[in-house]
Amino acid sequence: MQKLSVAIVHPNLGIGGAERLVVDTALSLQQRGHRVVIYTMHHDPAHCFEETRDGTLDVRVVRSWLVPESVGGRLHILCTVLRSLGMARRVATDREQYDVVFVDQLSAPIPLLKYAHAHILFYCHFPDYLQAPHTTLWQRLYRAPFDLLEELTTGEADQIVVNSKFTQSAFRNAFPRLSVVPRVLPPAINLAAYDTTPPADDPAVAMLHMSRQCILSINRFERKKNISLAIDALALLQNRSSLCLVVAGGWDVRVPENIEYLHELDAHARGLGLSTRTIAPRSASSQALKLLPSNHVRIPVFADDIKSSDSVDVLFVPSFSENQRAHLLASARCVVYTPTNEHLGIVPLEAMGMRVPVVAADSGGPCETVVHGKTGYLCQPTAHDFSAAISRIIGMSEDQWSAMGRAGRERVEAEFALDAYATKLEGIISDMIQYPTSVSAVFGVLMTMFIVCTSAVIFLCARYL
Template sequence: MVGSLNIAFVHPNLGIGGAERLVVDTALSMQQRGHRVVIYTMHHDLSHCFEETRDGTLDVRVGGTWFVPQSVNGRFHILCTALRSLALARKVTTDREQYDVLFVDQLSAPIPLLKYAHAHILFYCHFPDYLQAQRNTLWRRLYRAPFDLLEELSTGEADEIVVNSRFTQETFRKAFPHIGRVPKVLMPALNLQAYDKPVDTDDPALGVLRTGKRTILSINRFERKKGVELAIDSFAALQTTEASCLVVAGGWDVQVAENIEYLKELNTHARDLGLRTRTVAPRGISAQTKTLLPPDVVPTPTLIQDFCDAMDDVDVLFLPSFSENQRTFLLSVAKCVVYTPSDEHLGIVPLEAMYMRIPVVAVNSGGPRETILHGKTGYLCDPSKDDFAAAIKKILTADDDAWTCMGNAGRERVKHEFSLDSYASKLERLIVEMLQYPSSGSALFGVLMSLFIFCTAGLTFALAYWL
């Protein structure tokens, strides 16, 4: 039996992505098991977050925002994030709280300074950051070098390191050869109750999503590494597009330049293929922000009858910054979910789709190979439009019994292998094992690492000015 613990979660940005859903569900599961939980974050937009983080269910504290902006003229993102993480770590260590465990998620930079909290630190590594960064110029390689070193050094300071899949575990070992430990695998889970909630059919925001067509759904952040062009190309390659529509939904933040640029690129790409597009403006968006969206934007409906059957003349609908009710509705009506990232470390979306009895088509690499059963709960394909289109067509043309059988198999797999209760039990066991040993590392190292970041910041800005 585990006694009540004080647990703090440290997460960069509480938006509406899969990583954010996981940390929220993890915090909820620990809270429901009798532990006291606090979430620290650098960014929490109340209009762009999960309900539990704004309605008082979870104690959310924001820090680091006063110290430095998210970027400088759209540049130096990793540098600014590292500096902001130090300010967040300072807030954690100076709050009048004594924590038993710090669950540090995604970003390892604050770990050395968090040693001053005198708590055991568990780091959840989704994927080594330096493997995702671009190094296509000498300047980029020089700029990234100190942060790549920082990532390995700071990650090694955690008392326990956990990864989200066997694929990430193997990648971690190759990426950080100087960390002698092999991280443990703790595959993410779904809060199944959240997906069992009925759709609020009176929600006016559903009006624009209603259609008599078969819905093919893509859910991803609007980031280039997600490869959403593959979903559009595959849809265009289908011979039955007139009876189907593609909904491209995902996280979209006005403060993230890539989100803005990539949504426009995808819209242009679809139109170049001869597809008719429409973009739904997020609810409550300002007139100024609306200008950052593609030109075919329509407002979110304010009356339930508005825009009903509006997708009859649309092939691809873009839905940036969707609501939870819109997500639930789409997952209740979709015939197929396409998941396009290559070498994705895990991917929550395939689990969401399978639990909602929707067959999934995904790239045959990375985490989806560990979650999707090929031919039983969906299809794993080469990242080509022809392979994806063929798999999508199989699902769309399957008879009702075959489609239902595949959907039921996916739901049963998620219920047995990826339930939140099972995940929480495994996490608790990891925490208990970690607490049996004294916390590793030195707080002095945190000071040295902080000085390292500050010196790197000064040098980077000086070089940028000089060049």
């Protein structure tokens, strides 16, 4: 394939499944000789993947100083759309010309990105329309223009891909005005990034060493991830004194839900009679430490000062480092993945890639990644079913456990390896660039301005009338 110049547009380059997809997409294209630049509205060097920090990838942060992230804790979606338009303007007016613009998650900037005269590929993780609340009348009125904006701007892309067959079905139901059927491109696992041994002298890793068997949950601290299910399942296990549930994942001081949900989970576990502890992120400021549960401990400078976690039933590791992730996946007896109707879920793939059996809800994307009885177990999202599946894995012989782990690794290598992903992506791009791209963006820009203004009026009416 001819060598291309590719811009990747992503709203927030933190730590999460979507961000991992962006990083792996950039790495796979770069390794095949393409020029790749990542544009984002937020990138914190203390809260990101190593490849975006060490110079491996070209990351350009576009800050919209005139538009805040929210207004008094409200209008998040409106502010995000406005800030994304500023980022799109930067891409379109950049001196560097691009052949392809890979737009991730947020479709609102697509009309403006047409001014870059590049082919636009939109990666839809899941329609925002299906995730946003529409309970009250004002919520429905406020969301209506944004739902329309999402559908129409998504349709402006030259090619649309989704991460699973489940998302493909949801896409068609959410956007009935669009006749296009998106292509399925599951994310990949960069196995080389996981097949590493974290430094033994890293105190952040040493704090995770324990004599108990590790049951691991990795997710952002969001209520929709249903992490309390893992805690409930642990409480039902008869041999829980020999087990420790480690709850690790994305935690951002800028996101109130992350802070609130961590406190809720800690209180929930203690309410079930489970002992808890929180390991503070190494980069946490004094202000951030105040937002953690009161039982948090800081990572010491020297390994001799480490406090043992052997007596802890539930260990919370918010904003965990890559070294901590590597250690946890290497030492886990099983990984529990608790969200229901998750559009894909990168965590089960990470676990299988590290030869760790998975227990996941029998719905959504995990049904396409986890092979029941072979690489893990798919269960009803109840504490009883999850507990039974975990108990079954804990009780396996080493040969049975290793066989299940090998099956998971083989599945990832065959279906979800980075090289296979890159080949599929190049094929989609090759098909897309054979056709001319539409460069007339006037209608799209006017449409975007109208919808944003309409949403602001609706919000003000709801707030003050």
